[in-house]
Amino acid sequence: MTDQCFSSELLHLEQALSRILKVVQPIKGIEKKSLKNALGRVLAQSIYSPINIPPDRNSAMDGYAFASDNIVKNKNFTLTHVGTSWAGKPFAGKLLKGQCVRIFTGAVMPENSDTVIMQEQAEVNQCEITFPENCQAFDNVRQAGGDVKQNSCLLASGKKLTAVDLGLLASAGIHSVEIKRKLRIAYFSTGDELIAVGESLITGKIYDSNRYLLFGLLENTCIEAVDMGVVADDKVLLEQAFLSAANAYDVILTTGGASVGDADYIKEILAKLGQVNFWKVAMKPGKPVAFGHINNCIFFGLPGNPASVVATFDKLVLPALQKMVGMQKKSVLRFKATCQKILKKQSGRQEYQRGILTQHPDGTYSVISAGGQNSNQLKSFSQANCYMVLAAEETEIAVGEKIWVEPFERFI
Ligand code: AMP
Numbered sequence: 001m002t003d004q005c006f007s008s009e010l011l012h013l014e015q016a017l018s019r020i021l022k023v024v025q026p027i028k029g030i031e032k033k034s035l036k037n038a039l040g041r042v043l044a045q046s047i048y049s050p051i052n053i054p055p056d057r058n059s060a061m062d063g064y065a066f067a068s069d070n071i072v073k074n075k076n077f078t079l080t081h082v083g084t085s086w087a088g089k090p091f092a093g094k095l096l097k098g099q100c101v102r103i104f105t106g107a108v109m110p111e112n113s114d115t116v117i118m119q120e121q122a123e124v125n126q127c128e129i130t131f132p133e134n135c136q137a138f139d140n141v142r143q144a145g146g147d148v149k150q151n152s153c154l155l156a157s158g159k160k161l162t163a164v165d166l167g168l169l170a171s172a173g174i175h176s177v178e179i180k181r182k183l184r185i186a187y188f189s190t191g192d193e194l195i196a197v198g199e200s201l202i203t204g205k206i207y208d209s210n211r212y213l214l215f216g217l218l219e220n221t222c223i224e225a226v227d228m229g230v231v232a233d234d235k236v237l238l239e240q241a242f243l244s245a246a247n248a249y250d251v252i253l254t255t256g257g258a259s260v261g262d263a264d265y266i267k268e269i270l271a272k273l274g275q276v277n278f279w280k281v282a283m284k285p286g287k288p289v290a291f292g293h294i295n296n297c298i299f300f301g302l303p304g305n306p307a308s309v310v311a312t313f314d315k316l317v318l319p320a321l322q323k324m325v326g327m328q329k330k331s332v333l334r335f336k337a338t339c340q341k342i343l344k345k346q347s348g349r350q351e352y353q354r355g356i357l358t359q360h361p362d363g364t365y366s367v368i369s370a371g372g373q374n375s376n377q378l379k380s381f382s383q384a385n386c387y388m389v390l391a392a393e394e395t396e397i398a399v400g401e402k403i404w405v406e407p408f409e410r411f412i
Pocket residue numbers: 189190191193194206207208209210211255256257258259261264303304305306376
C-alpha cells in the first residue's frame with residue numbers, strides 16, 4: 001500500500017472491497033493439530049489420500065455373494081452356500097462355479113465374486129440358496145476407491161474443516177493436519193459518550209454496544225480476538241492504543257470517530273502512524289469506514305453507529321478476514337424476492353436495508369422491511385433475516401417488484 005492509493009473520494013463498495021483484498025494477504029503461520037483440535041480451522045495444505053476409500057471391494061447389503069456368470073437369464077437358479085464373509089472377518093476361500101457365500105454389509109467380497117443379492121430375495125433350503133430370475137450382475141458391490149482413489153486430493157488447502165471433513169480424514173487414516181494459526185485481532189470502541197454495561201446511565205452517555213457486537217461477530221474458531229475496552233476521544237490515548245495493538249496483532253478494528261466531526265481522530269491518527277487507503281464508502285448504513293495499515297497490521301476504522309458496524313463488518317471486514325485466515329473464497333448467497341411493501345431510499349448510496357424474508361409453499365420468496373433503517377437502530381437488525389440490496393440510483397421500489405436479497409449467514 002502506498003500513499004498514492006490514498007483516496008478521499010466516496011468509493012463504491014466493490015471498489016473498496018477490491019482495494020482491501022489487494023492489500024490483505026493470508027497469514028503465514030502454521031500449526032500441526034490432531035483431528036479433534038482442527039475442527040473449524042483452515043487447512044494450510046492440500047491433503048491427498050494415502051489409501052483407497054473404501055480400502056477393499058465390499059458388500060453394500062446383507063445377502064449372498066457369488067460370481068455373476070452363475071446368473072441364468074429369465075430363470076431362477078440355485079447355488080451352494082460354502083461359508084460366510086463377516087464385516088471385519090472376510091471369507092478366506094475362493095469361490096467356485098455354483099457356489100455362494102453369506103455376506104454382511106461392509107464385509108470384503110470373496111475372490112471370484114462380483115455380485116450380491118440381498119437376503120430378502122434369497123430362498124434358503126439348508127445349504128442350497130435359490131435366487132430369483134432377473135438378478136442383476138455386479139449389484140450391491142462397493143468398489144475399492146469408489147469414494148476416494150488413493151493419491152487423489154481429499155481436501156484442498158484453504159478448506160475450513162467441518163465435522164464431515166474430520167470424518168473424511170479419519171476414513172483415510174489421517175490423524176493430524178497442518179492448519180493456519182489463528183488470526184489475532186484487537187478491537188476497541190472510541191467515544192467520550194460511552195459507558196460500559198453495568199454502570200449507571202447519566203444524561204449524555206450511552207452504553208457501549210459496539211464491543212458486544214464485535215465480540216459476537218469475531219467469535220470464530222479461526223480468530224483470537226481481544227477486547228481492548230473504550231478509548232476516549234483523545235489523540236494521545238488513541239495513538240497509544242493504536243501503537244500497542246499494531247505491535248501485537250494482525251488486525252485492529254475500532255468503532256466511532258471515523259467521520260468528519262471535531263472529535264473524529266481515527267483517520268488523522270492512522271495517517272500519522274501508518275497509511276490510509278480510503279475512508280469513505282458509498283454504502284448505507286456505513287459511509288465512514290477507514291481502511292489502511294500501521295506497519296504490518298491491517299486497520300479498519302468502522303463507523304460508530306451500531307447498524308453501520310454490522311453492515312460494514314459483513315461487507316468489508318469479513319471478506320478480508322476470510323482471506324487472511326487462508327480460506328478458499330466464499331461467495332455470498334444472493335437471490336431475488338418480491339417486495340411486499342413499498343421501500344424508499346435516497347439516491348446516491350447502495351443500501352443494505354434490513355428485511356424479513358419469507359419462503360412460500362410454492363418455493364417463491366417475498367421480503368418486507370424489518371423496521372427502522374437508521375444507522376443507529378439495531379432492533380430491526382435483530383428481527384431481520386436478510387439484507388435487501390438496493391442500488392445506489394434507486395429511490396423507490398414498488399410492491400411486486402423483484403429485489404436482491406442476501407440471507408444472513410455470518411461465518412468464515
Ligand atoms: P461517531 O462516528 O464517533 O461520530 O459515532 C456515530 C454515532 O455512533 C454517535 O451517535 C455515537 O454516539 C454512536 N456510537 C459510537 N460508538 C458507539 C458504541 N460503541 N456503542 C453505541 N453507539 C456508539
